[in-house]
Amino acid sequence: VNATTGRLSNGLKVIYRQSRRWPLATGTLLIPAGSFHDPAGREGLGSMAAELLSQGTRRDGAKRFADKLEMRGASVGASASDDYSELDFLAPENEMNEALALAGEMLAQPRFSAVELEKERRHTLASLRTRYDTIFNVAHDEFLRRLYGDHPYGRLTEGTADGLRRIGRRDLREWHRSRWRPSTAIFSMESSVPWSRARGILERAFAAWSPNGPVAAPANDPAIANSSGDSNVTSRFEQAFLMTGVLAPPAAHPDALALKIVNTVIGGGMSSRLFVELREKLGLAYDVSSFYPTRLRESHWAFYIGCSPSNLATAERRMEELLSEIADKGVTPAEFAQAKAMIRGNFAMEHQTGRRRGWYLAWWEFLGRGAEYDEQFLKRLGAMRLSEANRVARALLSKPRLTVRVVPT
Amino acid sequence: VTAFSPLEHTHAFQLPNGLQVYLKPDHRAPLVTAQAWVRVGSIDETQEEAGLSHVLEHMLFKGTRHFRADQISRWIEALGGSLNAETSREHTRYYIDVPRDGARQAVTLLSELLYRASFDAGEWNRERPVILEEIKRRNDDPESQLWELFNQTLFTHPRLRRPVIGYPATVEAVTPDVLRRFYERHYRAERAVVVVAGDFALAEMRRWVERAFRAMPGKGPPRDPLPQNNVFEPSSQRLEQPVQQSYVAFGFPTPPAGHEDEEALDLLAAVLTEGRGARLVDDLRETKKLVWSVNSFHLTHSGPSAFGIFFDCDADKRLPATEALMQALKRLRRNPPTEREVRRAKNLSHTGWLQSFETFHHQAAVIGSFAADGTIDRLPGYLARLQAVTPKRLSAVIDTYLGSLRLSDAVVEAP
Secondary structure, rough: OOOEEEEEOOEEEEEEEOOOOEEEEEEEEEEEOOHHHHOOOOOOOOHHHHHHHHEEOOOHHHHHHHHHHHHOOOOOEEEEOOEEEEEEEEEHHHHHHHHHHHHHHHHEEEEEOOOHHHHHHHHHHHHHHHHOOOOHHHHHHHHHHHHHHHHHHHHOOOOOOOHHOOOHHHHHHHHHHHHHHHHHOOEEEEEEEOOOHHHHHHHHOOOOOOOOOOOOOOOOOOOOOOOEEEEEEOOOOOOEEEEEEEEEOOOOOOHHHHHHHHHHHHHOOOOOHHHHHHHHOOOOOEEEEEEEEOOOOEEEEEEEEEEEEHHHHHHHHHHHHHHHHHHHOOOHHHHHHHHHHHHHHHHHHHHHOOOHHHHHHHHHHHHHOOOOOHHHHHHHHHHOOOHHHHHHHHHHHOOOEEEEEEEOO | OOOOOOOOOOEEEEOOHHHHHHHHEEEHHHHEEEEEEEEOOHHHHHHOOOOOHHHHHHHHHHHHHOHHHHHHHHHHOOOEEEEEEEEEEEEEEEEEEEEEEHHHHHHHHHHHHOOEEEEOOHHHHHHHHHHHHHHHHHHHOOOHHHHHHHHHHHOOOOOHHOOOOOOHHHHHHHHHHHHHHHHHHHHOOEEEEEEEEOOOOOHHHOOOOOOOOOOOOOOOOOOOOOOOOOOOOOOOEEEEEEOEEEEEEEEEEOOOOOOHHHHHHHHHHHHHHHHOOHHHHHHHHHHHHOOOOOEEEEEOOOOEEEEEEEEEEOOHHHHHHHHHHHHHHHHHHHOOOOOHHHHHHHHHHHHHHHHHHHOOEEEEEEEEHHHHHOOOHHHOHHHHHHHHHOHHHHHHHHHHHHOOOEEEEEEEEOO
């Protein structure tokens, strides 16, 4: 991996890679402050806090702060997902020091101004409505809501309308103080400067980020509904949409890699089972695929197709047959080998940019595997056996699934 | 500003059949991208043929002389690669991204697609409903609909107005014979550009490309030129859909790629909407709180091009937001962008340009796009020309294009 790992005096773990590949400095900070951790009644707090982090500091209002970054051609922004918040850093090399100092200022002293909070609240509330201008979202949101019930994974990272309305500045400040702690964060960075110099630059940039007071208590894992059965939703769209799936192993589970391979066989690319059977042979759909997102806790594995309402029953039947066929007979050695090659190829593509390379190192560290796992990943992938993959596929595909259908009114 | 040239180490040559080739060896990652641009798109279709270029793009993956339909994607994906294509008004682009060991296969397959497609009738019967489904899917997407309307408001000539994807009736009517004739007419070496970028040995790659493409038919019938004096008459289009917000577009046509105003117009888009401090973002979104987002772009082609300003907002904010936009554009003439605004836009554009060039795929896409537009000579100096645009020059360009505020507009919103 060729990266150096160190800890700054404020406790922030840094993974640093010196690279002269490109005249940009890039970085990713991951911190366990995702929507999973949102307090009850404040659903959306994690996401709101991340969005507002770049909207001004104690010294500068949002406009002035953005101007300082933008005049340097730099950008620093944060966002939340289910399990973590992420801060992305990008700057031309000659502006790196100043831009890092601004990132540090933002992490240490965000303003969370009332004006920006109201603006962001209105935006987020509007986005909760407008996402239903896309049929995929209608199916996906219903799928997660049913599958997870009251578990945080069952709702959007952006939160709920009720939760968003209740969020105040005090909530934001407390969230930031107790959850955005350098000691729980990982910052992975790449630039042309040697580590011996970068270390000092980072120490100075992040020195003021050292909050006091107790760290947030670990969130407890609420029960997952794990519903199966059917849910039909009516909509305004010309197309119909089907999404069906089950709960699936979390990212650190020993079966996760095997499932990633099987998922690629079933829904990855243009020679996947779903694509070939439902699109190429039967001409039922343009959009047909599957997904198995990476989650720290119980994830999900789902298959979907968007098609004409008149083809929905056929599509569903054929998808059923295809999945039971895989449960019975497993995937073939050729499919298995191809899926591994596709994952390997995709891994190489993803590692082309400094930002993504850095993200992977931070992610492996976040997952508790250490940055060096970036090299082991491909070895593990190569060593995975077909029988393992088929065992995992069989176990999951024989479970009762949850099926959501979106049909025109 | 860091020295960086998009054509660094790029070897350009032409095959005897007229195919333009750009090879860019780069060993920073063990990957190769092979891309082909064919100068054919919806502008080359008649009303009855609407959507044919796009149908063709689908059908090239459905079998060639040496590959059955099911072998094409499998061949590339088994190497760990991926492939796809896209059709626009003027071009059709095919791209294959592979780990370096698959470089030769990628080039071979690309050549098969470009001149050895087989157009099997059974395959077309299976693919037709897929494309009809793609049309439905677009009809369900307000942003796609807005894009179609926007193009209709900018241009009067039917060849520029028609949707690239065509209409259900014209797609239904396509036969393998129609496809073959269209293919033989337009897929000619002299109408195509091949770009390969990534981890390969130059001499070897050159041999592979020559071998793969030397038998491609060269000269074909001339491409129908677009009407030159496309007189702009601003117009409005409004489509009612049960959507949750209003989707709005304003814009005006601009000269073809390579025009002396190109970089200034690119810069204008950055001044208006790139970043939190950009004029329209600050005014419409942050200060007046009328829109959820606002974007602008200058999109060039070898034919008529376009400058667009798109925003989305609550339905009841559409009129005030439109009024605020018009005021902001008027102010742009009274208070043209300052030296500081211009510098900010340049710096952001520079970083964005550098960042996008980190991947071989994007490098090849940009080289191919400039080459297909016939403006490759302008690519190396692009960033320098953008940096050289002065506030005074930008202000003059604003006067020229926005002086009379003659803009077309398109709206998708709830009844």
